[in-house]
Amino acid sequence: MQNAITLRRRRELITAGVLVALLIVLPLPFHDPYTRNLMILTLLYAALAQSWNILGGTCGQISLGHSLYFGVGAYVSTLLFVWHGVPPWFGMLAAAAVAGLLALLVGWPCFRLSGHYYAIATVVVQEIAYLLFLNWDDIGGASGVYVPFHGQSWLNLQFRTAKLPYFYVMLGFFALTWIAAWWIEGSRWGFSWRAVKDDVIAARSLGVRVFPSKMAAAAISGGLTGIGGAIFAQFVGYIDPDSILSGPLSILIALPAVLGGVGTLWGPLLGAAVLIPLRELSSTFLGSSGSGVDLMLYGALIMVVALWRPQGLVSLFQRGRNGSAS
Amino acid sequence: MKRLGLLATAAALALSVVPAFAADDVIIGVIYPLTGNSAPVGLDAKVAYDVTAEIINGTHAPLPMLMGKGGGLDKLGGAKIKLVYADSQNDPQKARAEAERLITQEHAVAVLGAYTSATAATISQVTDRYEIPFVNADSTSPSLSQRGLKWYFRTTPHDEMFSQAMFKFFADEGAKTGHKVTKIALFHEDSLFGTDSSNVQLKLAADAKIDVVADVKYRANSPSLSAEAQKLKAADPDAILPSSYTSDAILIMKAMHEIGYTPKAVMAQAAGFQESGFLAGVGPLSEGVFSRSSFALDAVKSRPAIEPVNALYKAKNNKDLNDNTSRQVTGLVVLADAINRAGSTKAEAIRTALIATNVPGNQTIMPWAGVKFDENGQNIEGTPVIQQVSGGTYHTVWPADVATQPAVWNVGK
Amino acid sequence: MQVALSGLLMGLIYALVAAGLSLIFGLMDVVNFAHGELMMVAMYAAFTLWQVSGLDPMIMLPLVALLMFGIGMAVYRLLIARALAVRFNKGMVQIFVTFGLAIFIRGAAQMVFGGEFRAVTGTALADRSWHLGGIFLPLPQLAAGFVCLLAFGGLYLIGRTEFGHALEATREDRDAVALIGIDRDRIFSLGWGLGAATLGVAGVMLAGFYYVSPNVGANFALIAYVTVALGGFGSLMGALVAGLLIGEVEAVTAQLLEPSLKQVGMFAIYLAVLMFRPRGLFGKI
Structure with missing residues (x-):
């Protein structure tokens, strides 16, 4: 039994290695920035969904306010960069620390709530943060923050028009979140968190400390999401509360994991690979008509996938194998 | 050059x-x-x-x-x-x-x-x-x-040039008709547009020695603006300077009317106030509203x-x-x-x-x-112009060389 | 005084918008994330009827409520019943199915009505107020508040009928009711119809003084979720009390602090209450 699990986990690691190798060469034949931009966004949302999955999937706490950690991470690293010239690589660490701490701070009161009460509380906390940032003039308020361009450099993670470096940074970020998820799955933590997700009372009787489990999952999930925000700010060059700390973004962070497969290792990537290109392409090629068709398509896709494959798209690849990751 | x-x-x-x-x-x-x-x-x-x-x-x-x-x-x-x-x-x-x-x-x-x-x-x-x-x-x-x-x-x-035109219009009107604007109230949404616009207006008001008796910053697309309307009513300025998009422009005009408040003058930073949806949405309540504009259909x-x-x-x-x-x-x-x-x-x-x-x-x-x-x-x-709603459409009232009507004050009082 | 009254009237609206959401949740543990969008549909229905007939939307109220009743049942049959039948991730599937529905409805509204802001004008009550000793009571809001109380009365009475008892029984134990001959599916779909119909009432009253646009639902939806969670999911009384509380807190925060922070006030109250009562004011522990 133990052997079978070890074998499966090793196989997953090898699959991941092969996939990363494929992803490294994937953007090379495509030279136009639009396609590369699409790939970068897909990886970004895959990584964010993977981070969300640690709390939402593995631990079963449906957070609908994750843009809070993304936005705060973006602000922390950007302000460090703009005010003090701190390179974003260090900014990312600070972003992870602040976002992780914030997740603990939010989790402390909210984890006492159950089910939908918890979900709505996360929305409300994020909304409060959004309103405060919008009215906080010292950090730009509604005007947002411009990231000044200091010339092409890896240290500052700034490139005039090149997209490839961002792709590899994003790939690295995705690999980081995947490894974190993979490691957690095999660790004692993963066991405890899944127990919390499946049945809180049974988990308690097994000696799982429920509250600390949720807190640890939240801190890791929030911290990773914060790193994503820091990279994104450098990539876009302009941040404001509306675009990085909003309710719709929170949903978009969770959506790839839900559609791809909640609590699975490959669900977030698969979900993002389907959802993000479809969303971007439909808004580019149908949205310019202004008729709302793109929104209808996007909404219909979510409904259809959620109903047709409630265990996620990843289940399409698991026929004959009963061992889904959760 | x-x-x-x-x-x-x-x-x-x-x-x-x-x-x-x-x-x-x-x-x-x-x-x-x-x-x-x-x-x-x-x-x-x-x-x-x-x-x-x-x-x-x-x-x-x-x-x-x-x-x-x-x-x-x-x-x-x-x-x-x-x-x-x-x-x-x-x-x-x-x-x-x-x-x-x-x-x-x-x-x-x-x-x-x-x-x-x-x-x-x-x-x-x-x-x-x-x-x-x-x-x-x-x-x-x-x-x-x-x-x-x-x-x-x-x-x-840009908004600084637009707001300058408003204050110049106030000064010109004061000199010409004796209708002085000495205290104003700002009403602006919490977005990039709203804050930028109000910051400039605060600065220009200080330069022109005009009192800002209320500076009401509100949440865009709120379900209700009646508390905001209250604040404006309590301040009772000579002119209200709103920076709002269409939805809130409709709502604040209705909210002020509902609490029985007819402002002495409204001088809008265009945006929602210039949209046809606003004029249709508030109907007769728009009568007498001033707005800066970069366009004069009647010129x-x-x-x-x-x-x-x-x-x-x-x-x-x-x-x-x-x-x-x-x-x-x-x-x-x-x-x-x-x-x-x-x-x-x-x-x-x-x-x-x-x-x-x-x-x-x-x-x-x-x-x-x-x-x-x-x-x-x-x-x-x-160079912007100032317009005023009369008969359901905007007419240019300033500057003199493109104006088609004189400005009318205290409409509805 | 004026502030308190405005808050009270707005609070009644919030309560009515939240009532349908609370009803559906109490019945089947489903949070409808397309709630605001369904209300937007009701507002457009009221607006269109007014535009075509020229009659006050309030006269059309039964028509819109009936239409919404049908839409609510259809949504249940086509989507929710299926979402409840899935074997995996039930909680997430229902959240994201209703979320997908919300986006779909928004796109459809833009397609049919365009993105313009519209408003009902020139009706008997429009833009008129009662002036009582320094206090102004806007008639459309007053009428809305009155209708809201009627609707709550109606919901209370429905709760006492046989259908209401069946609702209650289904809420208590979903599986046992089948044994005593109650068709669970039928009760659920009627519950959705009823929830959507109250939303229809709210939409019509709101159309009397608020603008209509494809995104108007979002302005009310979050407040509705907060109202329901604050009152306690499934509690009608809770929705009413929480709605009034939130209306008052909003008005008072706007008066004391910067109005742009008024929603922070209502959200903070909500979080504070949840610290002490994790299932809301009237929620079953």
Whole structure:
């Protein structure tokens, strides 16, 4: 039994290695920035969904306010960069620390709530943060923050028009979140968190400390999401509360994991690979008509996938194998 | 400036030696919010740009304005303007990606946009990195032209220029009619537009020694604005200066009326107050409202092109040109003229021609002194007007040379 | 005084918008994330009827409520019943199915009505107020508040009928009711119809003084979720009390602090209450 699990986990690691190798060469034949931009966004949302999955999937706490950690991470690293010239690589660490701490701070009161009460509380906390940032003039308020361009450099993670470096940074970020998820799955933590997700009372009787489990999952999930925000700010060059700390973004962070497969290792990537290109392409090629068709398509896709494959798209690849990751 | 002019001539001469590709379409990328809350403005913009492109490209009786004779760009062998639209969804990230797509995939030689200032901010960063001209027809946040961008050109006046016009109007009216404005109240939404606008107004009020008796910053798209209306009523200023989009413009006028408050004057920072949805939505409550505007539909005497252009637009969209659509028409006309003068679709040549732009106001449909860019790419001759609603439509009341009616104070009192 | 009254009237509206949401949740543990969008549909229905007939939307109220009843049942049959039948991730599937529905409806509204802001004007009550000793009571809001109380009365009475008892029984134990001959599916779909119909009432009253646009639902939806969670999911009384509380807190915060922070006030109250009562004011522990 133990052997079978070890074998499966090793196989997953090898699959991941092969996939990363494929992803490294994937953007090379495509030279136009639009396609590369699409790939970068897909990886970004895959990584964010993977981070969300640690709390939402593995631990079963449906957070609908994750843009809070993304936005705060973006602000922390950007302000460090703009005010003090701190390179974003260090900014990312600070972003992870602040976002992780914030997740603990939010989790402390909210984890006492159950089910939908918890979900709505996360929305409300994020909304409060959004309103405060919008009215906080010292950090730009509604005007947002411009990231000044200091010339092409890896240290500052700034490139005039090149997209490839961002792709590899994003790939690295995705690999980081995947490894974190993979490691957690095999660790004692993963066991405890899944127990919390499946049945809180049974988990308690097994000696799982429920509250600390949720807190640890939240801190890791929030911290990773914060790193994503820091990279994104450098990539876009302009941040404001509306675009990085909003309710719709929170949903978009969770959506790839839900559609791809909640609590699975490959669900977030698969979900993002389907959802993000479809969303971007439909808004580019149908949205310019202004008729709302793109929104209808996007909404219909979510409904259809959620109903047709409630265990996620990843289940399409698991026929004959009963061992889904959760 | 003279040297730049010479440079432009030199560039034009140099390029005229090499004949441009005959009658190849000149592609211009156009980025607007076409879905979401700001979609109505973007959809109107689309019609305005289409009509303008038809005027520039088409065969018709010559219109009395810049690029009004039709037949395409004559210095490019009659090449036609072709517009490619993209939806920004009012999302800065999306606007950035679409700008890149238009430049690299659609091979746009220049970009037009963008309505909201947040999207203009990211588009302008892209165009500067790709070294493609960006003509910003209608975003008014002053900070946009203060970032030392090389490829950014803004034809519209910005909010500081607009607010200056308001205060000048107050002073002029005070001197002429004895109706003094000594205390004002600001009412603005918590967005980029609202905060920028109110910050400038606070500064200008201090300069003009006018008391700001209330500074009400509110949450955009609130379910109710009655508490905000209360604050305005309690302050009872000589004029309320709102900076709001359509939804909140409708709501605050209703909310003030509901608590029995008729303000002495409302002087709007255009935006929602200039939209047809506002006039239809509040009906008679809009009577007497002042608004700054960059457009004067009734200035037909001094701007002969207004009537024919408006007729073409109205035939397609069943409404008159307004503050936004008129600026969009002008943005495209100025850009097309620059490309034509450049005689080339090379980015550097277009930029040089844009820098050399010097169009007198009567060659446009705007009541402006003209179009002439400073070193930041800001049009310094875009002089705004003040308008007032009477009989359900806006009429120009200031400055005197384009006014069609005198200003009326204390309407409804 | 004026502030308190405005808050009270707004609070009644919030309560009515939240009532349908609370009803559906109490019945089947489903949070409808397309709640605001369904209300937007009701507002457009009211607006269109007014535009076509020229009659006050309030006269059309039964018609819109009936229409919404049908839409609510259809949504249940086509989507929710299926979402409840899935074997995996039930909680997430229902959240994201209703979320997908919300986006779909928004796109459809833009397609049919365009993105313009519209408003009902020139009706008998429009833009009129009662002036009582320094206090102004806007008639459309007053009427809305009155209708809201009627609707709550109606919901209370329905709760006492046989159908109401069946609802209650289904809420208590979903599986046992089948044994005593109650068709669970039918009760659920009627519950959705009823929930959507109250939303129809709210939409019509709101159309009397608020603008209509494809995104208008979002302005009210978050407040509705907060109202329901604050009152306690499934509690009608809770929705009413929480709605009034939130209306008052909003008005008072706007008066004391900057109005742009008024929603922070209502959200903070909500979080504070949840600290002490994790299932809301009237929620079953």
